[in-house]
Structures are given as structure tokens and as C-alpha cells.
Amino acid sequence: MIPPTELKPKPAKMNLTPMIDVVFLLIIFFVVSNTMMQRERSMPIDLPSAAAADDDTESQTGKIIINIDAAGKLYYGAAEVTGEELKNTLQRERQRSALPLEVRIRCDRTVPYSRIEPVLTLCAEAQIADISFAVISPQP
Numbered sequence: 001m002i003p004p005t006e007l008k009p010k011p012a013k014m015n016l017t018p019m020i021d022v023v024f025l026l027i028i029f030f031v032v033s034n035t036m037m038q039r040e041r042s043m044p045i046d047l048p049s050a051a052a053a054d055d056d057t058e059s060q061t062g063k064i065i066i067n068i069d070a071a072g073k074l075y076y077g078a079a080e081v082t083g084e085e086l087k088n089t090l091q092r093e094r095q096r097s098a099l100p101l102e103v104r105i106r107c108d109r110t111v112p113y114s115r116i117e118p119v120l121t122l123c124a125e126a127q128i129a130d131i132s133f134a135v136i137s138p139q140p
Helices: 017-041 083-096 113-125
Strands: 062-068 074-076 079-081 101-107 130-133
Touching (some): 062 083, 062 113, 074 083, 079 083, 083 113
Parallel strands (some): 062 101, 101 130
16 A cells, blocks of 8 residues: 555646637638628629618627629529528528527619519518618718
């Protein structure tokens, strides 16, 4: 038996491998999500101007971006979708999200309201009430 005076506590060792794995996964997640957000906003759409445009501030909502190009085609993110596909996507996102959803509609200034109104109806059917339009501020 070893006398108690000779027992020394062993220094605790911390395994950093799981922490490094998590950090790399977070980095990959944010790089990919940032790329997707840039792709959604990089579509060549001539946005309308508005005198009362607000800054794009971060909110505590899940944000969905719907693009409508000059030809009236619908895009969820960067992928072209039909009205039925958009309806299913909005309902699925509403059920999956723990946060209230916000829909940001980016449409070309030449798109008639008759092409925008069905998107508003689809949002209402999916019970999404927070809808905003992307505009640019006029240059003074």
C-alpha cells in the first residue's frame, strides 16, 4: 500500500477535439448560410424607391425572402418556384419555425400588382402576417 503522503493528484486533462469539431461546424454553417443569403439578395432586380424606407435591421423573426423578377417569375431564395410550391414552402416553414416568420418581397419596379397579390394571398393562407417590401431610398 502507498502511504497517503506520496499520493499526488493527477492534473486534469481536457480533450479539445470535440470543441474544435463544434467550432469548425459552426464556421461551415455560417459560411454556407451567408453564401445563401448573398445569393438571395444578388438577383438583378430593379427595386422601387420609397421615401419612407427603413433600414434593414436584424429582428427576432425568421426571415423568408421571395424574389419576383421583371418577367413576373417567383423565386424562393435563388430557386424558381410555382405558386403551389411557394404555398407548400411557406406552410412548411411556418410549422417548422419556432420564431414568428417575416416575409420580405423583393420585386422589380415594373412588376404589376396583379403578380404580387397572389404572393400576399399565399402568405395570408400560411398565416404569416409580417410582410415587407424591399425598396431603395431615393438619392437626395
